[in-house]
Each structure stands twice: as structure tokens, then as C-alpha cells.
Amino acid sequence: MDFMKIASRLFSLLLVTIVLTGCLSSTPSDGDVKAAIEISLSESGSDFMSISNFKKTNGMEVSDNVYNADVSYTLTFTKSADQVQQDLASGLRNATPMERMAAGMTLAALKMSMGGDWKTGDTRQVSNSYKLNKTEQGWRVAEG
Missing domain, CATH: 3.10.450.540 (Nuclear Transport Factor 2; Chain: A,)
Known part of the structure; x- marks a missing residue:
């Protein structure tokens, strides 16, 4: 009987370990x-x-x-592409010419990657x- 108790406890411990390992998975x-x-x-x-x-x-x-x-x-x-451009322009009022050019290029790249202009x-x-x-x-x- 002692063997059965020990085997039962070991089996239970093994099940708990398996369940916890699954719960602690490192995948998102x-x-x-x-x-x-x-x-x-x-x-x-x-x-x-x-x-x-x-x-x-x-x-x-x-x-x-x-x-x-x-x-x-x-x-x-x-927001539409036009609204995004207006928001960008209003945020760049005090920006340097280089910052404005970089922002314009970023918006142009976004438009290209999205297949052109878009509407809301x-x-x-x-x-x-x-x-x-x-x-x-x-x-x-x-x-x-």
C-alpha cells in the first residue's frame, strides 16, 4: 500500500508540473x-x-x-491623409527645414506603403x- 501512495503522489506531482509548465509558456x-x-x-x-x-x-x-x-x-x-498632413504641418510650425523635410518624406513613404491617399x-x-x-x-x- 505504501508503494501505491508514493506512486499516486508522484503521478500527481508530475501532472501538476506538466500543467504549470503549459501555463508558464514563454510564447505570447x-x-x-x-x-x-x-x-x-x-x-x-x-x-x-x-x-x-x-x-x-x-x-x-x-x-x-x-x-x-x-x-x-x-x-x-x-483620420484622412489630408487631416494627418494638416496635423503634421501645425505641429511643425517651429521646426527646422530639415525636420519639415523629414516629416514630409515620412508622410510620402506612408502614403506609398498604403497605396496612396486615404479617407477617414x-x-x-x-x-x-x-x-x-x-x-x-x-x-x-x-x-x-
Whole structure:
């Protein structure tokens, strides 16, 4: 009988270990990936876009703190390209000519990557791969 008690306890300990290992997974959830992308957009000054219909289509753990995620989502513009340009211009009133030129080039590059001008409410389907780093504040899109 003592053998059965010991075996039962060991089996229970093994099950708890397996369950906890699964719970402490180092891979981000779909919600973590979406939040990291939204934070990245916000920090880059792209607060005129929102994400919906988010889906992680694939992922690969590179290491404990690095994860590659393939995603698709709908990007909705909350401001038109003209509104973004006006906001940019009003924020650059005291800027140097170089800063103005850099801002103009950034807006032009954004328009090119989005297929031209957009209006408020326009959408774009996006499929992209992101490298995520695990930080003290959670998962974040890697820069560069």
C-alpha cells in the first residue's frame, strides 16, 4: 500500500508540473501580439489607425524572450491623409527645414506603403511578420 501512495503522489506531482509548465509558456498569446502591435503603432505616432479582425496566422518561438509572429488584420484609418498632413504641418510650425523635410518624406513613404491617399474610415488588409521581444512590461515589437 505504501508503494501505491508514493506512486499516486508522484503521478500527481508530475501532472501538476506538466500543467504549470503549459501555463508558464514563454510564447505570447494572440492578445499579447495584437497589443504589442497597437503599442508600436501608437509610439510611432500612427494614432490615426486602428486594428480590427486580428488573427495570428503563424508563430515561432526563437528563444525564451524572442518570438516571431505572422499576422493578418484590418487597418482602419480614423483620420484622412489630408487631416494627418494638416496635423503634421501645425505641429511643425517651429521646426527646422530639415525636420519639415523629414516629416514630409515620412508622410510620402506612408502614403506609398498604403497605396496612396486615404479617407477617414478607409480600410486596408495587412499581412505582416513581426519580431517580438519579451520585456519587463510585456511583449513589444522589436525595433529595426
